[in-house]
Amino acid sequence: MKKIASTFLTALFAGALTLGAYKVFFEKPNYTIVSENDQGSVFQTSYNPTTGINEVDFTSAAETTVNAVVHVKNVSINRGGSSYLDFFYGHGSSSRPQVGTGSGVIISQDGYIVTNNHVIDNADQLQVMLNNNKVYNAELIGTDPNSDIALLKIEADGNLPYLAFGDSDNVRVGEWVLAVGNPFSLTSTVTAGIVSAKARNLGKIDQSFIQTDAAVNPGNSGGALVNTNGDLVGINTAITSQTGSYVGYSFAVPSNIAKKVVDDILEYGNVQKGILGINAARANTPYAVEKGINQIEGVYISGVEEDTGAQEADLREGDVIKQIDDIKIRKFADLTGYLSSKRPSDTVQVTINRNEELLTVPVVLKKRQVITVPNMGLEIKNLSKEDMKKFRTRKGVKVVGVPEIYRGYGLDGKVLLSLDDEEINDIEEAKVLFGRISKRGRTIITMINEKGERERLIFQ
Structure with a gap:
């Protein structure tokens, strides 16, 4: 028994000696000591292990999302490059399908899908494949090229998995x-x-x-x-x-x-865009550098448009927008990004810096009054009360800018009443109608001058 005890004590002593030697000579400490004379950066380290990506759980979000994201196929027919043989004999050999692919997100259980406008642009046929490999033909509901957003719809067999919009x-x-x-x-x-x-x-x-x-x-x-x-x-x-x-x-x-x-x-059926009604000085222009505006945090108002919420709220040239509602405004994209989520008639609280004093005023957003129409590039505006009285009409849009190619046609300053016999009530309708103009067809514009005389222009 004494022999066993003696052996045990010897082993215990040897183990302690070995562990102590390892601690002293081999084990590296979990901390770093930097003296005042060291040339490197001074820092402190923690004994506790650092937190990192392993503590973020992506699996739940991934499982939810993959079933609501779809594969979008855009099939378009390339009709370009016709030869004279096609023209005379109608061979049609140059028409061939082209396929583009992208993604989309199901946003409702009944099959509405949001995607990019450039994914479905010029499509003759749209197909959607779900994560379970089921394929459906898709209907294009509407698009907004400006934000690059498009909305599709599929008719599925049952309720679909979908994602809810976050903030x-x-x-x-x-x-x-x-x-x-x-x-x-x-x-x-x-x-x-x-x-x-x-x-x-x-x-x-x-x-x-x-x-x-x-x-x-x-x-x-x-x-x-x-x-x-x-x-x-x-x-x-x-x-x-x-x-x-x-x-x-x-x-x-x-x-x-x-x-x-x-x-x-x-x-x-289209995007309702509410505008503030200001002109902003861009930070990277020579004017901004000269005035010192490029060093300002916020949006410098360089002008206020007539008949807008900004004018009614008495925003002035020289004011600097610092905040809208709860959103801090550091640059122009902060402002436009927030306003893009608003509609005409919405009221926003605008905080401005005026002569080193912060003021908060409510501003009612209004519809944009001036736009440039597609294809012809005319700049048009909605009629004001003065315009309606002067031209003796309550419908139409006024031409306020004409590109050089059309300056000889007497368009400037006149009111456009219809395009191809379709009545124009406001700039949004005009934008849609001008967007339908075919370069190979005939376009008829009916307009009225200040004398109340109607004129018709025919473009071939």
């Missing part, structure tokens, strides 16, 4: 997000990243994108950008790349803008 105004820079789509026709692909920035524009004056570093490639367009709760916060739209493939930056239309466009299409 993109609450998205924070640094927040984890998932991009779900069909890059390179690889269905149900999920990538993760963070929100890199908000209110980005890519050259157009009224764009406002969410920027992420979630990998997005051709085919992802129209797919879902969701947060870790599975809320739809954006529609993936674009990448910035010299190669055409992802290099670290991708952009999504914020969900608040997409939802508003969808609601407008369903309720009105």
Whole structure:
């Protein structure tokens, strides 16, 4: 018995000696001590392990999203390149189908799908394939090229899985997000990243994108950008790349803008856009640099349009917009992004800096009064009360700008009453009618001058 006890004590002593030697000579500590004389950056480390990506659970959001994201196929017929043989003999050999693909997001159980306008542009046939490989023909309900949003509808056998719109105004820079789509026709692909920035524009004056570093490639367009709760916060739209493939930056239309466009299409048939009625000095112009405006945080008002909410609220040139409702305004894209989710007649609380004093005033948004119509490029405005009295008409739109190619036709300053015998009531109707003009057909414009005389122009 004594022998066993002696052996046990010897082993215990040897083990303790070995452990002590290991601790002293081999084990590296979990902390770093930096003295005042060290040349490197001074930092502190924690004994506790750092938190990271492993603590963020993406699985629930991914499982919810993949079944609500669809594959969109755009089939169009290429009718270009006809030869003289086609003209005389009607061979028709040059007509051949072209197929483009993208993604879409189911937003209701009865089959409404939101995607990008550029995914379905010029389509002769649209097909949608669900995550369970079922294929349906899709109907185009409406589009808004300005925001690059389109709405489709399929008639499915039963209720479909769908995603609810989240509030993109609450998205924070640094927040984890998932991009779900069909890059390179690889269905149900999920990538993760963070929100890199908000209110980005890519050259157009009224764009406002969410920027992420979630990998997005051709085919992802129209797919879902969701947060870790599975809320739809954006529609993936674009990448910035010299190669055409992802290099670290991708952009999504914020969900608040997409939802508003969808609601407008369903309720009105087109997008109802409310404007503030100001002209803003862009920060990168020589004028802005000369005036020191390029160093201002906010939007500098360089002018106020007539008959707008801004004029009625007494906004003035020189005011700087700092906030609208609860949204801080640091640059022009912040302003346009928020207003894109609003409609005419909505009231917003605008906080301005006027002579170093902060003022908050309510502004009622109104319909845009001046637009440029497609195809002909005429600049037109809705009739004011003075115009109605002068031209003795309550319908039509006034021409306030004419491109050089049409300046010899006497259009400037006159009121357009109809296009191809279809009556024009306001600039929105005019925009639709001018958008239908065929370059190969004949266009008839009926207008009236200040004397009340009607004129007709025929363009071949």
